Amino acid sequence: MPAYNEVNTIEEIVQRVLDTGLVYELIIVDDGSTDGTREILDGWREHDTIxxxxxxxxxxxxxxxxxxxxxxxxxxxxxxxxxLEYDPRDYKDLLQPIEEGRADVVYGSRFLGKPARKMNFWHRAGNTFLTLVANVLYNLDLTDMETCYKMFRAEVVRDMPIKASRFELEPELTARVAKSGYRIYEVAISYYGRDFDEGKKITWRDGFPALWTLIKYRFVN
Structure with missing residues (x-):
């Protein structure tokens, strides 16, 4: 769980994750928060699961x-x-294809029919475009490449040489998984998107490095 300045949501999302009963360990990485998130996390250092x-x-x-x-x-x-955009109650649906041996990686798609707070037009358009580019370049059939919910068999990512530092992470993961021949599965998830007033951090500017990442990793490793 990457966290940056999420003092208003961190306690609730952690509780929701723990309430699933599916978590062996919850790893939270505070990325230099300055709003009090760090102090909350500091109080969980001795937690059995966190x-x-x-x-x-x-x-x-x-x-x-x-x-x-x-x-x-x-x-x-x-x-x-x-x-609080993504609901941990969807974990069981994401896990099922892996448990049944049908997938190595499972993406949670916000566009396959579960309840969702609609994202703004430009966010949706950018996601649709980047997903299309990923499908064309890597011969995939995804509906939501930019989703946060990506579940992996641990061996898929354990030695993966990820270079991304910001939001180009999603296309890099997709490119590397596809080029390695892993089986990707999509399941429907719910989504409760934030706007910028509520703390959303990704902007249209992040689309350019995401596009370049997809193109770059099609031809290099």
């Missing part, structure tokens, strides 16, 4: 996820944002 790691400066979501992957010891890993 493992807290701190970045001294803000390095980006990709950097926080890399730290989380490095520290993970379980057999299955999922990325969980620290806001």
């Amino acid at each position: 493992r807290v790691h701190f970045h001294e400066k803000n390095s980006g979501k990709g950097a926080a996820v890399r730290t989380g992957f490095d520290k993970a010891t379980g057999e299955v890993i999922i990325i969980q944002d620290a806001d």
Whole structure:
């Protein structure tokens, strides 16, 4: 769980994750928060299930996820944002294709029919475009490449040489998984998107490095 300045949501999302009863370890990586998030996390250092790691400066979501992957010891890993946009009650649906041996990686799609707070037009358009580019370049059939909810067999990401530091993480993960030939499955998830007034951090500017990442990794490793 990468976290940056999520003091208003961190306690609730952590409780929701623990309430699933499916979590062996919850790794939270604070990416240089300055709003009080760090102090809350500091109080969980001795928790039986929660493992807290701190970045001294803000390095980006990709950097926080890399730290989380490095520290993970379980057999299955999922990325969980620290806001309340994604619902941990969807974990069981994401896990099922992996448990049944049908998938190595499962994406939670916000566009397959579960209840969702509609995202704004430009966010949806950008996501649709980037997903299309990923499908064309890597011969995929995804509906939501940019989703946060990506669940992996641990061996898929354990030695993956991820370079992304910011929001280009999603296309890099997709590119590397596809080029490695892993089986990708999509399931429907619910979604409760935030707007910028509520703390959403990704902007249209992040679309350009995401596009470049998809193109770059089509031709290099």
